[in-house]
Amino acid sequence: MFKRRLILLAVLLAACTAGYLMLGAQGNWGFVLPFRGNKLAALIIVAVAISTATVLFQTITHNRILTPSIMGFDALYVLILTVQIYVLGAQEYVHLSQAGQFVANIGLMLVASLALFGTLLSRARGDLMRMVLTGIILAVLLRAVTSFLQRVIDPNEYAVVQGASFARFTRIDVELLAVAALLTCCALLVTWRLRHRLDVLALGDTAAINLGEAPKHNMFVILVLISVLVSVSTALVGPMGFLGLLVVSLAHLITPTASHATLLLSSALISALTLVGGQFILERVLGMSTPLIVVIDVVGGIVFLILLLRRKYR
Amino acid sequence: MIRVTLILTLALLAVLSLFVGVADLSPSALFYDRAALDLLWTSRGPRTVAVIITGGTLAVSGTIMQMIVRNRFVEPMTAGTGQGAALGILLVTVFMPSMPILMKMGIASAVALATSVIFLVIVNRLPPTQPMLVSLVGMIYGGILGACVLFFAYQADLLQYIDIWMNGEFSGVLQGRYELLWIAAAVGILSYLAADQFAIVGMGRTVSTNLGLNYTQVVIIGLLSIAIVTALTVVTVGMIPFVGLVVPNIVSRLSGDNLRATLPLTAVSGAALVLASDILGRVLRYPYEIPVGSVFGVLGAVVFLWLLYAPRRHV
Amino acid sequence: MIVISDVDYFIGPVKILDGVNLELPKGGISALIGPNGAGKSTLLSLIARLMPLQAGTITVDDLTVGACPNNTLARRLAILPQASDAAPLLTVRELVGFGRYPYHKGRPTPDDHAKVEDALEAFGLVPFADRRLDTLSGGQRQRAQVAMTYAQDTGYILLDEPLNNLDIAASRSLMRVLRELAAAHDRTIVIVLHDINYAAAYADLIVAMKGGKIVAKGTPDEIVTEDILKEVFDTDPKVHRIDGKVMIEV
Structure with a gap:
């Protein structure tokens, strides 16, 4: 479905990618391309991870206004990072290998997010507003605890954490990039294999059970996938705010369908287009100093508000 | 009884606040040490006063906003008023840096008022059956405005100011740098005169009109008072989230909603709670300080979650 | 059983x-x-x-x-899901197609497609097959749900x-369809x-x-007798028998 629209999105993305890699690159191509290539890879990994995590989350919660970021998944990741530095001390922490740290973080993240969001989602499911509000306050709380711990940590150690708590694409660690790419690909592969099951789960709990899919078991699997995807993107560039909400809402507009195969593809393309295109325009064309994420937060926030205000109430 | 206990607690905290800090200061030193007296006069004293005024007026502003919006889960600092004030002062700093401070404050208050009015307009379009939605919309609205502030700050290269305005802390309060807060105190006391009117407005437009009240006028007065208090707080000490939410809710649960009786209670509780958080921030990581905004962020969010799930005595 | x-x-x-x-x-x-x-x-x-x-x-x-x-x-075994508004974007054919999911797990065979067409035919849904659920009336949506259950092909x-x-009209037509399914x-x-x-x-x-x-x-x-109805429902409607059929006065 919507094959032409998907192809159009892919062509646009290719154009932006080419523009991002080529424009303004003078002289030493051997130097510029790998440098920009790494950054581009990070942008695309993050874009696809966030859009996929958001689609998954919206499917298991049966609504279109919740996203992992709004519910505080990435805030949880930053908190876990901070707690580790607080417990181990920055010296110890820096000594761990990047990849080792990363895998350990993801392990902790899995446990924490399953415990926290697993209970929250199964308890507050009936009352959407309460769940959204709980999620937002939870995110605020997690951020507050993080910033509290960051202040309690020695000011020298503080700098180590600070880098992780705000989205930026300036410094990308190559070793981390490889691990992130691997993990993301695995999670995406599993998600793709689940696409038909997701279609069934989206029909609602009763219909899903009737068709032989247990919602609880699936929710567990999907929460694991979301945790991995959010961990990867947060570790690479930091919290991405309203990006997920923005791109998935756009995907629903551009490819209005219940088919997850289409939805996963289109939201991933739109997400990559938003990040690569946005970065390209902001950085190369407009020469602005504001990070892309701030712009995304303004636009995404407005989209969220519109979605809330336009919802039909029973 | 509650009243006496509260006032005693506040007094005790105030005394404690005078003698806790990086520089040593013991009560006995005041009698012979000139430097100690100086420290008290120029730093600890002003700081304590600033905390008390801020805590008290923010709690009162929260109550007034909850009455106007008719929803218990909103407060100025998270529903756009605080962000509006920051936006206002940012714009003034960029475009009219040489303006006198009072004028700057006026403009910050005006922008805060404008953003609050917009919030009220949005809220009035929401179905009254969805109390959580109002709070949700407020938080998102505040978030958008906050992101706008960040956007302009990046463009104007004023990020270091943002940190000051967005994260409330009292360590920078010295004699000569906090006196604007007295205006907030005055506004807070003046709004107490209208306590009954706010309580009636909290029952809705129909009841207000029925009781012969000029609804719109009272709402505007309330919003004005909120905007001024918020703007002064943001500029002088920075944002402190949740004070205006947590304190009125607790007071209302304990002592009901007769504002004439409860507003002073709210003010004293707010002052005591913020003062306690500030002292906590000073001692937890001595000699460094943890901003009161961070302390209260944790505290406030936990209480908010509790309020969301605890059964309500009355809606 | x-x-x-x-x-x-x-x-x-x-x-x-x-x-x-x-x-x-x-x-x-x-x-x-x-x-x-x-x-x-x-x-x-x-x-x-x-x-x-x-x-x-x-x-x-x-x-x-x-x-x-x-x-x-x-x-x-299949239960007729309450008309869910979770998936208004589905067409009737897609919805009925989900009835075959327990068999094909997302990869329908020609046999599955045939069963879906058969269900659409049996419930008179062919004219609406490519309409989206949110464009149908309540009765038509209900019929589509029943067709999905039928396609699930359970005993x-x-x-x-x-x-x-x-x-x-819709009630009678649904009950007749069920009668037909059973018989x-x-x-x-x-x-x-x-x-x-x-x-x-x-x-x-x-x-x-x-x-x-x-x-x-x-x-x-x-x-359906006056005694049992009184015991079960705590109310006493009259029961008539007309042409061998029982009718309750309301």
């Missing part, structure tokens, strides 16, 4: 089902009737494993509910108050009904419930 043994169910401290023992035979239409809060819907949900059993056992032929794999039961079909929100396709239908007239007219077996217990079980002639 569905066998329900010693089933209790609590929601908090409230006992919804109280030691229910019931055998529902294979074939025909069995109707559950009873006042609000009698536990009919709960019982139906437990059979369809929409809620986990707390005490007792339920078996569907040789399958034990809760112990057998979800997907196996999905090919034996047992459970329906929970399917006549809610349907007008008389010509050898399906077993278990249905919760509020309107006893419909139960009396279409069911082969009526089970009356009250306060979480089975009060009476029998043919419409045996159950």
